[in-house]
Amino acid sequence: MASTTAEQIVEKVGGPGNITSLTHCATRLRFELKDAGLVDAKALDAIQGVLGSVPQSGDRYQVIIGGAVASVYADITNLPSMKGGAAPSAAVSDADIKAAERAKARGKVAWLDAFFEYLSNAFRPLLGVLLGSSLIIAIAAVLDALHLVPFQGADRLTDAGATWVFWDSMWRSVLYFLPIMVAYNASKALKIDPWIGASIMAAMFTPEFLSLKDAADTVCVEVLGNDQCVAKIFGLPMQLNGYGGQVFVPLIMVAVLAQLYKLLLKIFPENVQMVFVPFFSLLIMVPITGFLIGPFSIWIGNGLGAGLAWLNTAVPLLFAVLIPMIYPFLVPLGLHWPLNALMLANISTLGYDFIQGPMGTWNFACFGATAGVLVVASRAKDMEVRQTAIGALAAGLLGGISEPSLYGIHLRYKRIYPRMLVGCAVGGVTIGILGWMFGTVKASTFAFTSLLTIPVFSPMWIYSIAIVAAFVVSMMLVIISDYRTPEQKAEFAAEQAAAAPAPAAAPAAVATAAPAAVGTLVATRTVSAPVAGELVALTDVADKVFASKALGDGVGIVPTDGQVIAPVSGVLMTVPESGHAFGIKTDDGVEVLVHVGIDTVQLEGKGFTVGVAKDQRVEVGDPLATVDLDTVKAAGYDTTTMVVVINTMTLKSVTPAAPGTVSLGDPVIDIEA
Template sequence: MASVDYRSLAADILKEVGGEENVSSAVHCATRLRLRLKDESLANTETIEKLPGVITVMKAGGQYQVVVGDNVPRVFAELGKISRFGTEDAQEDAPAKGNLFNRFIDMVSGIFTPMLWPLAGSGLFKAFLTMATTFGWAQPTDQTYVILSAAADALFYFLPVFLAVTAARRFKANQFTAMAVAAALVYPSIIALAADGKPVHFAGIPVVMMSYTSSVIPIIVAVWLLGYLERFLQQILPSAIRNFLVPLLSIAIMVPLTLMTVGPVTTFISTGISHGVSAIFGFAPWLAGAIMGGLWQVFVLFGLHWGFVPLMANDLATLHYSIMFGPVVPAVLAQAAAMLAVALRSKSAKRREVAAPAALSGFLAGVTEPGIYGVNLPLKKPFYFGIAGGAIGGAIAGMGGSAATAFVFPSLLSLPAFSQVGSFAVLMIGVLAAVLIAFLLTFFFGPREQADDAVTAAAPAAPVATPGSVTVLAPVSGAVVALADVQDKVFASGAMGAGVGIVPEEDAVYSPVSGTVKAAMKTGHAYGIKSDDGVEVLVHIGIDTVQMKGEGFAPAVARGDRVEAGQLLATVDRAKVLEAGYDTTTLMVVTNTKDLTAVVPLGAGRLTHGVPALDVEL
C-alpha cells in the first residue's frame, strides 16, 4: 500500500461510484469507506475492485462499502479535499443515538471538546484576576489589568466565533463562512444596536435585538442551518460562479435570518421566564429561589439568562440590590462542586486534568463553562446533581431574602456583595447545602470512569516469544470463532489478514500486543496497533458496529498512545450492541499478514483474555 496514490484513489472511487452527485453521504470505519449512493446501479463495482489499494467492495446496511484497510483514513482525508464530504472530525463526531435531550447534550459537548483546554485556561485566568481585585492587588481601572482582563475574557466574549469552527465541522458547513456569520453577531455595531434599546428594522421588518456575546445556542442553530443552505446552493448554482457566490449568499442570508429569528425567539422566551420568576419572588421566594438555583445553568446553556440581566440591572439601579441574584450563587457553586467531585473521583487522568482547573475557576470566578461543557454535561449525572444542589440551595437563599448589591459573577470571592441585604447566614447555609449535595451525589453516585491506562491485573503476561516469532494475545474472553465463519464477508474472506473471532463474555477489551496505537476510531469500535516487532493488529469490536456512532463504547486509548499487552483499550455495553441488532463478535486480524511468514491461530473452544491467541512467524 506504500505506493498507492491516495489522492488518485479517492478521485477514482468517487468517479466510479457515479460522481459526487450520486453520493448522499460518506463516512469511514476502521477498514472501509462507507458511501450511501442515490443509485447503486451507476457504480462500476468491478472497476473499483481493481483499483490499486482497494481490497474488495461489499454492499450492506444500505451502504456501498469500499474496503481499503488500515489506510482508509488517508483515502477519506483525500476525498474530503476534492468533494463536499467533510473531514475526519466531521464524520467521527456524528451525533449519538438516544432520546432527544441526550443527543442534544452529546452534540453540544462534542462541539465544545476541541476548545476545552483554552476554556479551562481562560476560566482559571479570570479566577486569578478576580482574586487580585478582591484582595486589592489590582484595580479594574489599571491599564495592566485592562489588558490582562481582555486576554482572559476574549474567548468567552467571542465564544460564538470559536463555536462556529467546531459546529461547522460537525454540520459539514464551510468553517470560514460560519465564522463570518458568528463574527457578525458580535460585531460592535450590532452590539451597540442591542444596547441602545431603540427599534431596529431590516428591510422594513422589525428586528428584536439581543446580545450574542458569550452565547452558545444561536450560533449552533445558525451553523446547522448554514450547512443545509450551502449544500442547496452548491447543487443549484453553476460551477463557474459557485466558489464565490455560495459564501456570498450564505452570509447575506444567514446573518439577517439569525438576527430576525433566533434573537426574537430567545428574547421572547427568556423575557417571559424572567418576568415569571420575578413574579414568583413576590409570593413564594423559596419557589423562585428553587427555580433560579436549579435552572440557572440550563438558562445559560440556552442563552436564556440574558432575559434576567435587564431586570437585575434595573433592580440595582432603582433598589440598589437585586434579589434575583441570590439563588444564582448556590447554582454556580453546585456545578463547581460536582466538577471537584469528578476531579477527585474519576480514574481518568484526562478527565481530571479538565475537572480540577474548571472547578477552581467555578469556585473563585463563577466561570463554569469549561467544566459544564468538558465535564458535567458529557458525564450527565454530575450536571443533574448540580441542578439538584442548586435548586435546594437556591430555595434556602430565596427564603433568606439574599440579594446582591453589585453586578458580579456569583462566586466565593464575590460573596461580600451579598452581605448587605437579606440574611447572609441563610445564604451561606444555602451555598453549603448546594455544594455538599452536588459534591456528595457526584462523588458516590456519579459515573466511575476507567483509568486511561488501566491494565488488568488478572491478565497473564505474554509469554516470551521464540526468536523470529511474536505471540498475539486474546483481547477478550469468550468462545472462539474461526475467522472464515464470522458474519462479515470481508473479514471472513481473509482479505484483511489472518486472525480469529471471539464471542465476548465481558465488556472490557484489552490490547493483544505491546506497541503504538496507529488508529483509534472515536466511535470506540476499532483499534489498529503496531507491535514493537512490526506486527500490525486490528481489534474490531463487533460487526458493523460503526453504525452505532459510538453509543455503548468507551475508548480508553487514543491514536499515538503507547500500550502494553493486556492494557485496556475500551469498554463496550454488549447489551446495547445486541439491542441495536448487531453481532458482538470481536475480530482480531493481523493486517500485514502478507508481509509475514505465517499467522497461526493457537486456541479453540474458549479463550481468556491475555492468553496466546495467535502465533506470528516474522
C-alpha cells in the first residue's frame, strides 16, 4: 500500500500506467493521463501535502502542492514504479504537454485556449527570476527612500557609485534580456528549436545592431523627447527601436518562426536539417523581425498600454476597482497572462507600470481571506486546514503567490469568494480614490505583490493603505461569518467525534447519546425541495395517510422533473429496494421522509434508479435517485411526492411553505427545535 506522498499521488491518479507525462510549475504537478476518469479526486485531496486538485480539459490533471512541488516532483520521478515506458521523466517538458493538448483541442474556441497556453508557457518558467529581480529592486527602493543610496538620480554612476550601479545590473539583466528568455520559452511551447528563437531575438541586442543608430546614413528625428531613428538596410528603411524588456516582439516573432521552421523541416531531408534549418531561419527571420515584426509589435504594445493608460486617467476609480475584481476569476483559469505581458510592456515603454498597484489589492484580499481561514480553523482545531492556510499565507505574504490560497482553500469553500471580493472592492476603491487625489500608484519594475515588494510602489503610502484595507476586510468577513457552510461544520464535528477515543468505562447509554450531542452543534432549520415542481398543501394530496398528517407535517410536490435530491443532511435510515422512499435522520435528530409518488411501492422499482444505500451519509443537494415520471404515470400512479417531518411532535414548530412553484433545493419547510 502507498505510504509516501509521492506514492499516494501516483496511486490516486490511476497508477503509473495511467500517466502519459508529468511536469510541474511553481505550485502544481501537471499530469497528462491516459484516462482522467480513473482519478480518485476525493482521496487525492485528502493526501497530506496536497492542497487540492484541478481537472482540466481532455485528460489533463493538476495537483496543487505549493512551494514543495519541485521535491514532490523529484520523488515521483524517482519512484521505481515510474521507471517504465509510461513513466514521466524530466525530458518531457511542460510545453510538450501543452502542445499535445492543443493538438487534441476541439470546439469553437480551441484557438483561444491555444493562445492562452502559449502566453502561459512563454512566461511561467520565468517566474522565479522575475520574483528574484523584484526583491533586488525592492531593496534598492528602500535604500533610495531612506536617502542612503540615490538609485533614482539622473547620473547614477556619479551619484550612487560603481558598487550600486553594479547592484542595479543584477535586476536589470532580467528585464533587459527578457525578450530573449521569452523567445526561448515560446519556441519550446511551439515545439521548435528554442535556441533559434533566442538567437533571432538576441540579434536585436548585439552591439552591431545597437550601433546602427550612429551609422552615417541613419536619420534621427526627435519625437516627444525621444529620438526616432531610421537606418537604410539593403537600401530599405528600418525603424530602429530599443527592444530591452519588450515581450510582444518575441511572442509574435516566434509564432511566425514556427510556421517557417516547420516548412523548412518538410523541404530539407533529415541529414541536412541541422545546418540548413537554422541557417534559413536566421537568414529570413532576423530581417523580418528588424523590418516588420519589431516595429509592429512595439506599436501594438504601445497601443494597448495607451488604451489602459487612458482608462486609468479618464476613469481612475473604475480602473482601480475593475482590475482587482476580475483577477480572482482570471488567475484560476490562467487568463491573467495577457495583463502580465502589458505590465512588462509598460515598464519597457514608460519606465513604470500602473496595473500592478490595483492588482496588489486583489492579492492581499486573497491573503486576508486565507488569514481569516487560519483564525477560524485554529479555533475549530481543524489542523489540516490550519496547516494548509499557514503554508498558503507564507507563500502569499512573502512570495506574492496566490495559487496555494486559491487551490488549497478558496475554491474548496464556496463561502470564501464573496467575502474576498468585498475585500478586492474595498482595496480597489481605496487605491482609486487616493490615487485620484494624490497621484496614480506606479511600480518601477515587475513585482510579485508581497510584503517584501511594497517599496517598489509609489506613492508607497497609498499602496500600503489600500492593501491593508483589502487584507483586513477579507480577513474579518471570513472570521465573522466562517468559511464553512453549516453542513461542512457538522460534517467536521462528526468526523472529530468519530476520531475521538471513547472512554474506557463509559456506560452504554452515554455512548449511544454521543453522536446526537455532537450533531446539535448545527441545528436543522429548513427542509429543501427534493424535487422540482408545484408545491401543494399536504392536506390536498391524494394519499389519506399523508393528508391526515399521521406521519408528520410537511408538503406535497407534483414533480416536473425526475431528479430526486436529499432535502437535509444526515444518514439514510430507510432506502427500500423499490427506491420510492427515503428516510433521513439529521445530526440533530430531525427525521425527514421523502415519498416519491402514491402507492408506487407496487412498481417494485420499475422506473426508479437509486444512487444511494441505507446507512449512507448524504448532504443537502446530494442526488438520491432518478425517476422516469412517464413510466410512473403510464402505470397509473400519482407522481406527487410527499416530504414530511416524521418527528413533528417532538419539535417546537414545523412550518410548511405556501403553495406555488418550487425549484430543486428551494426551502419548503421551516423547523424550530
